[in-house]
Amino acid sequence: MADQEDTNTWGSTSWTRLSSLRQQSPLIQCITNLVSMDIMANTLLAAGASPAMVHSILEIPEFTPHTQAVVINVGTLTPDWLPAMKAAAAVANQLGKPWVLDPAAVGASGFRLKACLELIELKPTVVRGNGSEIIALSMASLGSTKGADSLHESSDAVEAAKSLAKSSGSIVAISGSVDFVTDGQRVIGAHNGVPMLQKITATGCAVTALIAAFVATDQTHAFEATASALSVFGLAGEIGMGLAKGPASLRMHLIDSLHGLDQETVLQRVKITSFS
Ligand SMILES: Nc1ncnc2c1ncn2[C@@H]1O[C@H](COP(=O)(O)OP(=O)(O)O)[C@@H](O)[C@H]1O
Ligand SMILES: Cc1ncsc1CCOP(=O)(O)O
Numbered sequence: 016m017a018d019q020e021d022t023n024t025w026g027s028t029s030w031t032r033l034s035s036l037r038q039q040s041p042l043i044q045c046i047t048n049l050v051s052m053d054i055m056a057n058t059l060l061a062a063g064a065s066p067a068m069v070h071s072i073l074e075i076p077e078f079t080p081h082t083q084a085v086v087i088n089v090g091t092l093t094p095d096w097l098p099a100m101k102a103a104a105a106v107a108n109q110l111g112k113p114w115v116l117d118p119a120a121v122g123a124s125g126f127r128l129k130a131c132l133e134l135i136e137l138k139p140t141v142v143r144g145n146g147s148e149i150i151a152l153s154m155a156s157l158g159s160t161k162g163a164d165s166l167h168e169s170s171d172a173v174e175a176a177k178s179l180a181k182s183s184g185s186i187v188a189i190s191g192s193v194d195f196v197t198d199g200q201r202v203i204g205a206h207n208g209v210p211m212l213q214k215i216t217a218t219g220c221a222v223t224a225l226i227a228a229f230v231a232t233d234q235t236h237a238f239e240a241t242a243s244a245l246s247v248f249g250l251a252g253e254i255g256m257g258l259a260k261g262p263a264s265l266r267m268h269l270i271d272s273l274h275g276l277d278q279e280t281v282l283q284r285v286k287i288t289s290f291s
């Protein structure tokens with residue numbers, strides 16, 4: 016795959032999307048795993064959105080219509096949570112709201128894989144996973160697994176992501192050393208980020224929620240919003256890493272840096288390239 020520099024346009028796209036998010040402060044419903052709730056909520060707040068961890072099926076008919084986007088993450092899935100996930104996705108679809116699927120550790124078991132395949136049938140706007148998750152989901156099969164962590168480079172999963180995007184109609188994002196985004200035709204690579212982000216649990220979950228918040232501000236451009244969210248999160252990680260001593264302080268500085276990101280930094284440092 017050849018890649019083409021397109022940095023200036025993407026810097027201004029990313030800044031426009033982040034500014035809209037700060038102005039609109041969308042309400043994001045998160046039905047997510049028990050590990051991720053804190054960092055996901057704090058990431059959304061730092062970016063300018065409002066998080067709500069509302070997951071009872073009894074609340075979805077009343078609450079989901081008030082939201083601007085829904086995130087569904089199967090990281091600690093049990094059978095009693097799945098109906099609420101499907102109900103929230105259905106309400107989002109009925110009301111034309113975007114929803115984003117994080118197939119966390121989808122390759123860990125047949126139960127999780129079947130659940131994710133059923134959720135894909137409900138047409139998520141975006142699916143974001145690591146390399147191993149996107150490969151397992153695209154092939155609809157279990158291989159070797161390391162749970163929530165990836166055994167693959169993100170670049171290993173690009174063909175699987177294109178295939179999944181074509182079959183599902185969703186935008187598919189693969190996180191890793193380069194984050195890739197595809198709609199089945201176009202592929203971009205978002206290069207911001209630092210390896211230490213892998214040493215903080217649930218940063219993948221957090222960036223999935225950030226994607227939902229970005230898409231909520233302009234769902235007609237979900238591809239651009241997804242790429243922008245991944246870059247902005249990676250850039251906050253780069254700035255945070257300059258102040259951090261290890262994973263625990265990076266977690267703090269990541270959130271501070273996301274909150275403080277300014278126009279000049281985004282325009283200068285967002286790095287997204289197109290692959291053809
Ligand atoms: N080697 C790396 N270099 C830079 N950033 C990375 C690297 N690996 C992961 N990231 C970043 O860490 C965040 C979480 O991604 P990842 O670890 O792939 O997700 P998950 O936690 O779901 O496995 C993303 O923002 C991604 O860009
Ligand atoms: C450790 C763990 N176990 C089940 S979900 C989870 C968190 C995974 O978060 P991420 O996929 O963002 O690393």
Ligand SMILES: [Mg+2]
Pocket residue numbers: 118119120144145163219220
């Ligand atoms: Mg994950």
